[in-house]
Amino acid sequence: MHETDMTKALVITLRDWWESQPDRPPVEKVFLTVGKFTCVEPASLQFAFEVQTRGTFLDGAELVIQETPLIAFCHPCQAEYRPEIGQQYACPTCRSPLDDIRSGRELKIDRVQYAQTARSPNSPIP
Amino acid sequence: MHQIIDDTLGINLLHANQEGADHNRTHFDAWGITCINLMSSPGAGKTALLEKTLAALTTDLNLAVIEGDMTTELDADRLRQYDVPVIAINTGRACHLDARMVAGGIHTLSHDYAPQDLDMVIVENVGNLVCPAEFGVGEHAKVALLSVTEGEDKPLKYPVMFREADVLLITKIDLAPYLDVDLALIEANVRQINPHVTVIPVSAKSGEGLALWFDWVRSAVKSPELTSA
Numbered sequence: 001m002h003e004t005d006m007t008k009a010l011v012i013t014l015r016d017w018w019e020s021q022p023d024r025p026p027v028e029k030v031f032l033t034v035g036k037f038t039c040v041e042p043a044s045l046q047f048a049f050e051v052q053t054r055g056t057f058l059d060g061a062e063l064v065i066q067e068t069p070l071i072a073f074c075h076p077c078q079a080e081y082r083p084e085i086g087q088q089y090a091c092p093t094c095r096s097p098l099d100d101i102r103s104g105r106e107l108k109i110d111r112v113q114y115a116q117t118a119r120s121p122n123s124p125i126p
Numbered sequence: 127m128h129q130i131i132d133d134t135l136g137i138n139l140l141h142a143n144q145e146g147a148d149h150n151r152t153h154f155d156a157w158g159i160t161c162i163n164l165m166s167s168p169g170a171g172k173t174a175l176l177e178k179t180l181a182a183l184t185t186d187l188n189l190a191v192i193e194g195d196m197t198t199e200l201d202a203d204r205l206r207q208y209d210v211p212v213i214a215i216n217t218g219r220a221c222h223l224d225a226r227m228v229a230g231g232i233h234t235l236s237h238d239y240a241p242q243d244l245d246m247v248i249v250e251n252v253g254n255l256v257c258p259a260e261f262g263v264g265e266h267a268k269v270a271l272l273s274v275t276e277g278e279d280k281p282l283k284y285p286v287m288f289r290e291a292d293v294l295l296i297t298k299i300d301l302a303p304y305l306d307v308d309l310a311l312i313e314a315n316v317r318q319i320n321p322h323v324t325v326i327p328v329s330a331k332s333g334e335g336l337a338l339w340f341d342w343v344r345s346a347v348k349s350p351e352l353t354s355a
Contacts, residue, residue: 002256005220009261012142017135025131032139039256039286086282090318097321098289107139107260116129 003044007052010045013109018057025114027061036085037070037104070104143261146225150264153232157241160350161249162343163263165287166271167280168253171297173201174330175271175339176250180208182340187245187347192231194223194252201250211239222257223249225264245347255284267292267346267353274298278311285319292353293324293342300329 010032018024034040042065049063073080074091080102083089089098138144154161164172180189190211193202202214213231217223228249235241249265251258259268270291272280275298281288288294294316302309313325326342328335346353 002221005222005224005257006139006260009143009224010139013137013139016142017137028130034139037286037289039260085285088318089282089285097318099321109135109137109139109141111132111134111136113130113132116131 002039003041003048004052006040007045007048010049010109011052011056011058014058014112017112024057025116027058027112027114029062029064029113030058031064031066031110031113033066033068033106033108033110035068035070035104035106037101038107040107042067066110068103068106071102072098073100073102075099140260143225146229147262147264150225150229150232151266153236153241154247154264154266157244159241159244159247160267160346160353161247161263161265162267162269162346162353163249163251163258163265164269164271165251165255165258165291166253166273166297167255167276170253170271170273170276171330172250172253172271173204175295175297175328176205176248177208178330178333178336179248179340179343180205180210182336183343184208184210187344188243190235190239190244190247192223192228192235192247192249194227194250196221196252211235211244217252221252221254222261223251223263224261228263246343255280255287259284259287259290266350269293269295271295271297272312272316274302274305274307274309274312278308278315281312281315281319288316288323289319291316291320291323293326294320295339296325296327298329298331299327299334300332 034042046063053059070083070085071080072083074096076094076096081091083098166172191205192213194215194217195201196217199214202212205212213234215227215231249263268291270287296312316323326335326338328339
């Protein structure tokens with residue numbers, strides 16, 4: 001259920017992009033970066049994306065998700081560490097709390113891959 | 127010709143929601159309204175806290191509530207007796223309020239009431255510790271509630287919510303003596319994830335701690351920019 005809403009948000013954002021394209025190309029792949037420290041479960045997102053895009057401009061488009069680990073930076077230790085999600089977030093060396101997050105909060109649409117049609121991408125719609 | 131084109135977007139998945147949140151925020155700021163977003167699991171006591179808050183503060187503050195509920199208006203009806211504008215938003219199957227839904231609530235507020243006279247809009251989100259954390263609605267501060275009956279490890283299991291919170295209210299502390307619960311451990315677990323959070327233990331039933339919460343609300347009305355942790 002959570003991913004249903006996240007997918008809806010993703011589709012709205014992609015539609016905004018797609019509608020701004022001069023030739024509205026058929027989308028083949030959508031590349032996402034999803035951090036481990038977000039509310040998104042990639043497998044559920046894949047499923048929801050497939051179901052929700054049927055019959056839309058994204059029908060058949062493949063969702064490629066790259067996960068990024070949770071990496072924090074401890075200021076007292078001047079070092080990065082990997083918190084154990086669900087268990088321990090403080091620095092394992094000095095017990096300082098989770099402060100700066102260097103990776104893991106990403107929810108990003110990196111790129112969209114599409115096949116160029118015979119018309120050049122910048123030519124006006126006839 | 128079949129040439130594969132890569133278009134770099136580099137935009138946030140929640141870009142559309144964030145635009146909506148920024149739009150809402152512009153309205154709040156133009157009207158001089160502080161907006162706070164109350165979030166918790168179902169049954170942590172958001173509505174009970176709101177009832178006490180409205181009863182205590184409506185004499186000196188002009189408050190309004192945007193109430194998110196999946197299907198009913200039960201919570202909204204509980205709050206209407208305090209004689210403040212209560213805008214109910216049925217989210218249907220969506221498990222959180224998003225910026226667009228709250229924009230609808232703001233539209234109703236601006237149509238039926240005088241928003242420039244309001245000091246604060248309190249958004250009561252749908253009971254859920256997952257999604258509301260990621261969907262901003264244009265609030266100045268996020269307030270999370272965690273009841274003592276939920277266990278000390280909740281912040282560890284739902285870290286994004288507790289990381290995002292500016293304020294954590296530990297609720298139902300009147301029950302603490304009857305439970306095997308360690309309030310200090312709840313606070314320590316939250317601070318492990320979010321060292322800058324303001325923690326206020328409260329009981330809507332006994333009234334314990336509410337004065338501190340009311341003080342926070344008053345200070346948020348005066349300087350909304352200081353409410354974020």
